Amino acid sequence: MSEDSSVDPGGPTEEPTGRPLTPEETARVVELSQHFAREGMTSELAGFVDHGLPADVADHDGNTLLMLAAYHGHAETVAMLLDRGADADRRNGRDQSPVAGALFKGEDDVVRLLVAAGADLDAGTPSGRATAQMFGRADLLP
Template structure:
């Protein structure tokens, strides 16, 4: 039977500083610790990686530093959320693009089956939806665990801008649509 080692007060305090640096976007501190051997995919008690926290709290320099040092953009937290889902939820174009440019899987899903495209659709993040579809090749037809696709997710939250955008997208030629939008 494998046991988890207990951390002393100094180790717990250091871990707290590391996760705070990710939440606050202190890219310099993260770079220093990672370059000294801190595991880049370190997780907190919620299963959040440093990349998840930096992405969700919208710190592109920290996200860049973590990705350059090998952070895994596919690791889901305990709620089944990915860094890309967090960026789509928040509507951060720069971080969405960074994650995609570093190999984040566009249709990654947690237990609820929701994709980053669905999160973007729910909150009228049409700029994010365009990036996910155009640059990431998102599958607009995927359904979550409840059987809802991106259009149904937009309808459920009265995200009328997303709904209109997605309906236009489905009705037209992809190439022409992106040149017009």
């Protein structure tokens, strides 16, 4: 990811010393956090969130950390983000929800976590429910 000014940093504004982060530093923190989410680096990502990075920080395409972790099948990371207040229903710029992404990728454990967290199965395009039907995974839904 480039240091795109359209990134919604919504995140850390100060480093531990109290000095405000520059826009470039904020973009780098967001970039690292997205890498951690994609790779399932749960403890590293938890450290960022525990030190002020919003759990719902999004890239220029609207992909949150939860969306990235869900899509890549990292159940432990998904659980950690949900525990820290990530929105299970926040859709990206293409109107895709984390649960639909996890269903599309066949990530059953992630789907179960999102459903247990109350993910709206009828939100998004296609919805989680429609995605489950398309891929024969309606058994994962209540």
